[in-house]
Amino acid sequence: MTTSLAPSTTELETADRAWTDWSAQQWTYWRAEVARLASERDAVILAHNYQRPEIQDVAHHVGDSLGLSRIAAQASASTIIFAGVHFMAETAKILSPDKRVVIPDARAGCSLADTVTADQLRGWKAEHPGAAVVSYVNTTAEVKAETDVCCTSANAVEVVSSIPSDTEVLFLPDMFLGAHVKRMTQRDNIHIWLGECHVHAGISPQNLVQAVRDNADAELYIHPECGCTTSALWLSSTGDLPSERTHILSTGGMLEQARTSTAGKVLVATEIGMLHQLRKVNAHTEFEPVNPQASCRFMKMITPPKLITALRDGNDEVTVEEDIAARARSAVMRMIEIGTPGSGE
Numbered sequence: 186m187t188t189s190l191a192p193s194t195t196e197l198e199t200a201d202r203a204w205t206d207w208s209a210q211q212w213t214y215w216r217a218e219v220a221r222l223a224s225e226r227d228a229v230i231l232a233h234n235y236q237r238p239e240i241q242d243v244a245h246h247v248g249d250s251l252g253l254s255r256i257a258a259q260a261s262a263s264t265i266i267f268a269g270v271h272f273m274a275e276t277a278k279i280l281s282p283d284k285r286v287v288i289p290d291a292r293a294g295c296s297l298a299d300t301v302t303a304d305q306l307r308g309w310k311a312e313h314p315g316a317a318v319v320s321y322v323n324t325t326a327e328v329k330a331e332t333d334v335c336c337t338s339a340n341a342v343e344v345v346s347s348i349p350s351d352t353e354v355l356f357l358p359d360m361f362l363g364a365h366v367k368r369m370t371q372r373d374n375i376h377i378w379l380g381e382c383h384v385h386a387g388i389s390p391q392n393l394v395q396a397v398r399d400n401a402d403a404e405l406y407i408h409p410e411c412g413c414t415t416s417a418l419w420l421s422s423t424g425d426l427p428s429e430r431t432h433i434l435s436t437g438g439m440l441e442q443a444r445t446s447t448a449g450k451v452l453v454a455t456e457i458g459m460l461h462q463l464r465k466v467n468a469h470t471e472f473e474p475v476n477p478q479a480s481c482r483f484m485k486m487i488t489p490p491k492l493i494t495a496l497r498d499g500n501d502e503v504t505v506e507e508d509i510a511a512r513a514r515s516a517v518m519r520m521i522e523i524g525t526p527g528s529g530e
């Protein structure tokens with residue numbers, strides 16, 4: 186690692202393994218270099234809520250996957266630097282086909298999106314002819330292209346309710362979100378793909394019950410993809426969890442709720458990167474993770490040096506074949522027409 190006050194861009198980039206040891210002066214230089222390159226390359230930097238705090242702090246916009254894609258489509262910049270995972274950058278490209286979309290590391294995947302391929306979905310559709318396919322936004326462009334309508338965790342219930350009650354629904358890929366939708370819509374003709382995110386599934390009912398026991402007055406924010414959601418709703422209905430203090434929220438919903446919260450403490454059941462934004466919008470409430478180990482290693486693959494490389498060299502550029510993009514865009518736009526998409530992950 187260099188000790189110079191102003192390391193070259195290449196030095197910053199090659200210090201990938203040592204950036205956690207940067208001095209305050211090196212961080213200052215890095216922030217200035219990010220701003221300089223963004224301006225020079227006519228780039229807007231978008232960061233997902235689960236990104237490292239350092240990345241969130243230099244981004245022009247921080248938010249959930251769909252909200253960021255919509256910002257990308259409206260941005261005047263010609264280049265979008267998407268600090269998130271690959272399916273998110275793909276969605277931005279689908280909605281902004283004329284812009285250059287760059288992800289700082291194309292290997293940043295998603296264990297949930299990887300649970301279903303377009304081939305598998307085509308096979309599932311063949312088993313249920315006439316069924317409507319509803320896909321969560323955490324899916325690849327190819328899967329979205331085989332989808333009738335996309336959904337986020339905030340509008341999944343609304344999207345499924347918009348489908349005629351006598352039409353079968355194939356819901357994918359998240360089984361926890363699917364179980365939540367099935368319960369809320371009271372439909373028995375929903376088939377749910379058995380996919381899960383390893384991070385959210387790792388937030389267990391045991392974590393939740395223990396956290397609630399340890400913090401008797403705290404409020405709970407629970408993302409519907411969490412493994413604990415089903416049990417959280419059940420525990421809430423049986424009185425084991427305080428229903429008036431238990432909130433099932435998308436990441437955008439968590440931020441909205443946090444802005445006006447007067448709670449002394451809030452326990453948060455989702456990826457721990459979310460805590461950075463929650464603490465920023467409300468400094469008076471203590472936000473604590475239900476499981477401090479709930480960290481997405483794919484999200485954390487985007488490092489400060491890689492952001493420099495992305496800005497400087499345009500690596501890794503995200504492309505989506507036009508016919509796939511067109512069909513995937515229809516599924517996303519249909520969701521937007523049904524109602525306010527709110528936010529997804």
Ligand code: SF4
Pocket residue numbers: 235270294295296297298323382383384385456481482483484530
């Ligand atoms: S937290 Fe889970 S769903 Fe989100 S990007 Fe990581 S692996 Fe995918």
